[in-house]
Amino acid sequence: MLEPFDHQLLDVRVAILDVEARDGLRAPDFRLYLSAAERAWAGRSAPRFYAVWTRKEAVVKAASERGLRDVARVDTARGDQLALFDSCLWHTLRVPVGRGHVSHLALAAQPHALRFHRVPQSALEREISIACADTVR
Numbered sequence: 846m847l848e849p850f851d852h853q854l855l856d857v858r859v860a861i862l863d864v865e866a867r868d869g870l871r872a873p874d875f876r877l878y879l880s881a882a883e884r885a886w887a888g889r890s891a892p893r894f895y896a897v898w899t900r901k902e903a904v905v906k907a908a909s910e911r912g913l914r915d916v917a918r919v920d921t922a923r924g925d926q927l928a929l930f931d932s933c934l935w936h937t938l939r940v941p942v943g944r945g946h947v948s949h950l951a952l953a954a955q956p957h958a959l960r961f962h963r964v965p966q967s968a969l970e971r972e973i974s975i976a977c978a979d980t981v982r
Contacts (some may be wrong), residue, residue, distance in 0.1 A: 861907035862940060863899045864948040867891055870898075878916045895947035897921055900937040903951035904928045907935070 872879055872887035872894045879887070879897060887893035901919040908930050909915040920929040921937075928935045928951070935951050940961060942948040950959075 860950060860952050861903050862948060862950050863903035863906060864940075864942055864946055865895055865899050865902075867895050867945055867947055870894055872897070878913070880917075880920070880922070882922050892947065896925075896939070896949070899947050899949040900928055900951070903937060903949045904930050904935045907951045907953065908933065 869891065871889050871891060872884040873889070875894070875898070876884070878901070883897050887897050900921050901916050904919045905912065905915045915930070918930060921927075923929055923934070926937055928937050933953075935953065936955050938950045938952070938956070938959065940948040940950050
């Protein structure tokens with residue numbers, strides 16, 4: 846039998862990263878998902894579109910199980926590091942992931958200090974292949 850516990854003692858912090866390869870997508874192509882203000886800010890600029898999109902998608906991935914259906918409900922008009930979703934304020938930080946990609950991290954709580962370290966692609970491929978080999982057995 847499980848013992849009761851005090852939910853107030855839990856310190857749950859959610860962080861989700863969304864990474865997108867930057868290609869030819871633009872804000873006007875996403876009327877269903879971006880507000881008029883977001884489309885106006887991004888205009889025809891692909892980097893601006895991806896800045897809005899990765900922030901919204903990271904928040905949805907962290908806060909919802911409905912996927913793209915909820916992207917339109919994320920409000921990024923609060924500033925370049927804040928987004929509002931279902932009355933909850935999320936912190937969104939740009940993460941450097943290299944040329945040709947845009948990425949944002951969605952955090953439920955304001956971070957005190959973050960450090961990012963570049964990991965060689967070969968290390969990631971090795972870890973993925975090891976994980977796959979472990980699950981195949």
